[in-house]
Amino acid sequence: MAFGRRQKDEGPRASLKELLPYLFVRRGLFAGAIVLSLIGAVTSLIQPLFVQEIIARVEQQSPLAWLPLLLVVFVLADALVSGFEHFLLQVIGENVVRGSRRRLVSRMLHLPIIEFDARRTGDLVSRVGSDTTLLRAVLTQGLVEAIGGTLTLVGAVIAMAIIDPMLLGVTVGVVAIAIVAMVVVMPLLSRATRRAQEQVGHLTSALERGISGIRTIRAAGASEQEISEIHSRTDDAYRAGIKVAQISAFVVPVAGLAMQLAFLAVLGLGGLRVASGDLAIAQLVAFLMFLFLMIMPLGQLFGAMSAVSQALGALGRIQEIVRLPSEAEVPAAAAQPSRQTDAAIEFVDVSFAYPEQVVHAKSTTSDEAAAEGAVSPKSVLRNVSFRVPRGSKIALVGPSGAGKSTSFALIERFYEPDTGSIHVDGGDVRSLSHEELRSRIGYVEQDARVLAGTIRDNLRIGRRGATEGDMLDVLERVNLAEIVDRADDGLDTQVGEGGVKLSGGQRQRLAIARALLAAPPILLLDESTSSLDSLNEMRMKEAIDAVAVGRTMLVIAHRLSTVVDSDAIIVLDEGQVCAVGSHDELLETSALYRSIASHQLLTN
Numbered sequence: 001m002a003f004g005r006r007q008k009d010e011g012p013r014a015s016l017k018e019l020l021p022y023l024f025v026r027r028g029l030f031a032g033a034i035v036l037s038l039i040g041a042v043t044s045l046i047q048p049l050f051v052q053e054i055i056a057r058v059e060q061q062s063p064l065a066w067l068p069l070l071l072v073v074f075v076l077a078d079a080l081v082s083g084f085e086h087f088l089l090q091v092i093g094e095n096v097v098r099g100s101r102r103r104l105v106s107r108m109l110h111l112p113i114i115e116f117d118a119r120r121t122g123d124l125v126s127r128v129g130s131d132t133t134l135l136r137a138v139l140t141q142g143l144v145e146a147i148g149g150t151l152t153l154v155g156a157v158i159a160m161a162i163i164d165p166m167l168l169g170v171t172v173g174v175v176a177i178a179i180v181a182m183v184v185v186m187p188l189l190s191r192a193t194r195r196a197q198e199q200v201g202h203l204t205s206a207l208e209r210g211i212s213g214i215r216t217i218r219a220a221g222a223s224e225q226e227i228s229e230i231h232s233r234t235d236d237a238y239r240a241g242i243k244v245a246q247i248s249a250f251v252v253p254v255a256g257l258a259m260q261l262a263f264l265a266v267l268g269l270g271g272l273r274v275a276s277g278d279l280a281i282a283q284l285v286a287f288l289m290f291l292f293l294m295i296m297p298l299g300q301l302f303g304a305m306s307a308v309s310q311a312l313g314a315l316g317r318i319q320e321i322v323r324l325p326s327e328a329e330v331p332a333a334a335a336q337p338s339r340q341t342d343a344a345i346e347f348v349d350v351s352f353a354y355p356e357q358v359v360h361a362k363s364t365t366s367d368e369a370a371a372e373g374a375v376s377p378k379s380v381l382r383n384v385s386f387r388v389p390r391g392s393k394i395a396l397v398g399p400s401g402a403g404k405s406t407s408f409a410l411i412e413r414f415y416e417p418d419t420g421s422i423h424v425d426g427g428d429v430r431s432l433s434h435e436e437l438r439s440r441i442g443y444v445e446q447d448a449r450v451l452a453g454t455i456r457d458n459l460r461i462g463r464r465g466a467t468e469g470d471m472l473d474v475l476e477r478v479n480l481a482e483i484v485d486r487a488d489d490g491l492d493t494q495v496g497e498g499g500v501k502l503s504g505g506q507r508q509r510l511a512i513a514r515a516l517l518a519a520p521p522i523l524l525l526d527e528s529t530s531s532l533d534s535l536n537e538m539r540m541k542e543a544i545d546a547v548a549v550g551r552t553m554l555v556i557a558h559r560l561s562t563v564v565d566s567d568a569i570i571v572l573d574e575g576q577v578c579a580v581g582s583h584d585e586l587l588e589t590s591a592l593y594r595s596i597a598s599h600q601l602l603t604n
């Protein structure tokens with residue numbers, strides 16, 4: 001699958017064309033800033049003309065009248081306009097950051113699950129947190145000023161050409177050399193910035209691992225090792241940052257140097273021309289003022305070019321995610337026709353290998369795998385067929401790695417089967433939208449995630465509009481009412497990062513409660529692998545029995561005690577269904593089941 005493959009080139013690139021939609025999020029404000037910048041250009045350009053006129057009148061001893069006053073008014077107006085423009089640019093910059101974050105997050109949370117399998121969480125987080133902020137610099141570091149500045153530049157060049165074309169020629173010569181140098185440097189800056197941002201991504205990933213695994217790391221006495229790992233990432237980010245600094249350090253003096261050299265050349269040559277009587281003093285002063293007006297926007301232009309180069313580096317990382325197809329946009333194989341059936345869930349000859357494994361096994365798409373009709377040796381599921389009748393409680397059991405959780409992932413359409421089809425209420429899951437499919441099914445993952453926040457927050461994910469009564473009711477049904485009764489804050493009790501403040505059994509039951517709130521007709525329950533004490537195990541069994549009433553349940557059981565009374569038990573081994581039957585039947589017919597059962601009796 002194209003989205004599963006990594007490009008081997010230097011990394012994501014972005015073009016100027018892709019940057020523009022981000023900058024134009026607030027067109028009105030953007031236009032306002034440009035207008036202010038143009039007004040600023042006019043108020044600046046007028047000043048040398050006044051100065052030239054004032055000097056000329058002083059030389060001729062004519063009255064100055066209101067000229068000095070007007071000059072002061074223009075200077076003040078210039079300052080006022082530039083202050084307001086600066087504020088406006090900051091506001092637009094914040095809008096750009098917000099817009100890019102929203103766009104990135106909306107796409108990120110809709111990506112196919114395979115993308116999350118392949119990527120580091122910390123890296124994704126740093127794209128939202130850090131890369132987006134570099135887009136702001138494009139505006140605050142002078143793009144708009146450079147647009148207004150261009151007017152000043154053009155105006156100044158025209159005025160200089162009128163005053164003395166020869167002096168202008170010298171100035172343009174010096175400036176041209178600086179521009180060529182800048183154009184050469186910009187792509188280097190863009191590349192260095194992208195590398196620096198990648199290093200920040202690696203650093204965030206390492207940090208995320210250190211924080212999320214803090215208990216494991218502490219218990220293993222590996223804190224120092226982890227700290228040194230993160231420090232080394234920090235050093236990499238530092239080195240990449242210094243590279244950016246080295247390249248951009250070239251940008252700043254080039255602008256300054258061009259200005260100084262041009263100034264000295266004009267002063268020397270201009271002085272000679274004044275001495276020879278070819279140029280009046282007032283003209284030379286005005287020329288020098290125009291020279292400043294010309295150089296200033298050039299500095300801004302260089303700053304803007306540098307900021308755009310850096311932004312393009314960061315934008316590449318943003319666009320890499322934004323360009324990915326969302327889960328809904330990934331093409332799936334054609335759906336099988338609906339079938340008349342009493343089955344809530346049906347697997348028909350389903351084979352599946354995780355995409356990276358398919359890539360290694362040289363075919364790259366589900367379609368190709370289907371065309372080959374081959375079950376790859378890497379397949380996690382092979383020709384799996386089973387039925388879950390409506391209203392029944394069916395269990396999936398089997399050794400670790402048999403493919404039980406993978407079957408659930410396929411029902412949820414986190415991945416697409418390579419061959420065969422999966423039907424929910426008779427319809428091929430590929431004929432339903434992801435939302436429609438998932439609205440019919442409640443899914444409690446193995447070692448179910450409890451999200452940081454309160455119990456109420458966790459339950460509201462199940463159903464946004466759930467009332468307090470609904471919530472207490474489901475908590476009661478999964479034997480969790482006591483944790484709410486005991487805590488002072490009731491439903492607003494904080495569960496901690498990942499639910500650390502709850503026991504393993506409580507976490508699982510809270511997850512069941514959450515799924516129940518949505519009242520799905522079908523519930524997939526991937527039992528926690530963590531061992532539960534007998535009281536918790538009994539509570540879990542009661543919870544499962546309570547929620548099974550009136551719905552179809554497919555349970556992956558790690559403890560047979562919770563499913564011995566199921567309508568049927570499906571035994572999976574190495575990706576294949578090796579037996580189906582009731583507990584008593586399987587004890588007779590399946591050696592594998594017998595061994596699991598006897599092992600559990602021994603260990604329990």
Ligand SMILES: Nc1ncnc2c1ncn2[C@@H]1O[C@H](COP(=O)(O)OP(=O)(O)OP(=O)(O)O)[C@@H](O)[C@H]1O
Pocket residue numbers: 117354380398399400401402403404405406407446
């Ligand atoms: N996201 C993934 N990417 C690649 N391979 C995976 C992924 N998830 C699972 N696998 C592989 O697929 C196989 C089946 O895993 P699965 O989680 O379905 O087993 P299981 O029967 O649920 O095991 P357990 O009882 O231990 O939970 C394993 O070999 C596993 O390594």
